[in-house]
Amino acid sequence: MATAELVLGLLSGGPAHGYDVKRGHDAWFPDSRPLAFGQVYTTLGRLERDGLVEVVEKTSGGGPDRTVYALTGKGRDHLTDWLTDPVPPAWGNADEILRKLVAAVRTGGDAAAFVARQRASHLRRIRELQDNPAEQDPTSPIVRDYIVAHLDADLRWLDGALDRISQQEVSE
Structure with missing residues (x-):
């Protein structure tokens, strides 16, 4: 930041x-x-x-x-x-979720369990944000929308990552 x-x-x-x-x-x-x-x-x-x-x-x-x-x-x-100055698209600074998932896969950890826990955490945070109204100022709803959109994108990525991991396990 x-x-x-x-x-x-x-x-x-x-x-x-x-x-x-x-x-x-x-x-x-x-x-x-x-x-x-x-x-x-x-x-x-x-x-x-x-x-x-x-x-x-x-x-x-x-x-x-x-x-x-x-x-x-x-x-x-x-x-x-x-x-x-526009912000460059993010890549190169791997997010902690990505680091943990890669480490779980590479070290033989339970990647599926990690993904399940991470999904639950993301869903909990989305519910918290949706259950509590944003502050009544011009930017709070914008910030809230940004956070929810990123959490949703993470959820979709987690689902795709789990599919890839599952396919690799089946082919081995």
């Missing part, structure tokens, strides 16, 4: 604390894994080092220091370039 660019996008609305960046990310992607605070601050540090964000305010009080970050011109240009 392009965490740095998402942080830049979150800061495009105006200066913010790291806590606000984390909350904004989690609101943008409510059906995904929350962004860890450590990742937020590490990313902000890298972005500052690279001149894409700057510290505009730093306060300390009774608690930890509160640093406010803002986009720089370079950061805004980087965000614009990222948003206009």
Whole structure:
């Protein structure tokens, strides 16, 4: 995931604390894994080092220091370039499901049982998403549709993989 660019996008609305960046990310992607605070601050540090964000305010009080970050011109240009650059079709970074299935087949593991467990997990997640309405903002339904479509594609791939494995077992 392009965490740095998402942080830049979150800061495009105006200066913010790291806590606000984390909350904004989690609101943008409510059906995904929350962004860890450590990742937020590490990313902000890298972005500052690279001149894409700057510290505009730093306060300390009774608690930890509160640093406010803002986009720089370079950061805004980087965000614009990222948003206009199409994402290449995914291949070459094998998904963990593929890695586990290949490892199960190659090591003599129970590939059929793995596929059955993975299918059940995917079906459970689809049901969760369908049973709980998406947030009422312009992007939550889009994110939800994307997740469900990918889960569905994985299910179809798992079924095809199981067919291939079964055919290989019969021919051996």
